[in-house]
Amino acid sequence: MGRLTVSVSATESSVLVSVAGDADLTVSTQLGESLAAELAGARYLVVDVSRLSFIDVACVRVLVGVCEAAKDAGGTLALVAPQPIVGRMLELCRADQLIAVYGSGPDGKRLTAECRGGSVLSCQPASPEGGEAAQRFDRAALPE
Numbered sequence: 640m641g642r643l644t645v646s647v648s649a650t651e652s653s654v655l656v657s658v659a660g661d662a663d664l665t666v667s668t669q670l671g672e673s674l675a676a677e678l679a680g681a682r683y684l685v686v687d688v689s690r691l692s693f694i695d696v697a698c699v700r701v702l703v704g705v706c707e708a709a710k711d712a713g714g715t716l717a718l719v720a721p722q723p724i725v726g727r728m729l730e731l732c733r734a735d736q737l738i739a740v741y742g743s744g745p746d747g748k749r750l751t752a753e754c755r756g757g758s759v760l761s762c763q764p765a766s767p768e769g770g771e772a773a774q775r776f777d778r779a780a781l782p783e
Contacts, residue, residue, distance in 0.1 A: 642666075645673045653683035659690035662698035671701040678705060682714035689720035699732045706738045717741060 643666040646657045654677045662670055678684050684705070688694075706716040717739040721729065729735045 643669060645670070647673075647677055649681065653685055654678075654681040655685045655687060657687040657690065659692075661693040662691055663693065663695045664697040667697040667701050670698055671704065674701070674705045675708065678709055678712070678714070678716075682709075682712070684709055684714065684716045686716065686718050687720060688718050688725055689722065691725050692722060694725050694728050696728075696732060699728060699734050703734050703737055715739065 643658060643660040643662055648655045648657075656674060656677055658670070660666075674684065674686070686702075702716070702718070709716045718729070719741045721740060726735075726740065729738070729740060
């Protein structure tokens with residue numbers, strides 16, 4: 640394991656971070672540093688985890704820490720489109736009680752997100768050739 644890729648796209652109100660691969664202890668520092676750097680420049684951080692095939696407790700801890708840092712700064716962290724195994728780990732660790740988790744995208748397309756006023760306004764495939772959005776997250780209230 641230990642192979643993780645992170646890509647970033649930004650809008651006026653939010654940053655979308657897409658992670659792919661395996662998130663385990665060997666990449667937890669990389670994940671934490673990447674998310675913390677993006678949080679420094681945005682109030683709303685949306686993490687597309689649709690291409691994340693594995694996550695362990697160390698990386699779940701990282702996500703919870705970033706979520707707490709976002710809340711402390713008056714912002715939010717949201718995860719979108721987790722694979723079943725990732726969603727299950729979030730549930731087992733009860734991280735889904737602390738972090739907003741939205742939907743599951745079966746096609747794993749890259750997403751774009753718009754956030755405003757503490758809400759995810761939309762989250763959909765980035766390119767028009769992706770067709771209709773697998774999931775649409777309209778005005779889904781994020782936790783305070």
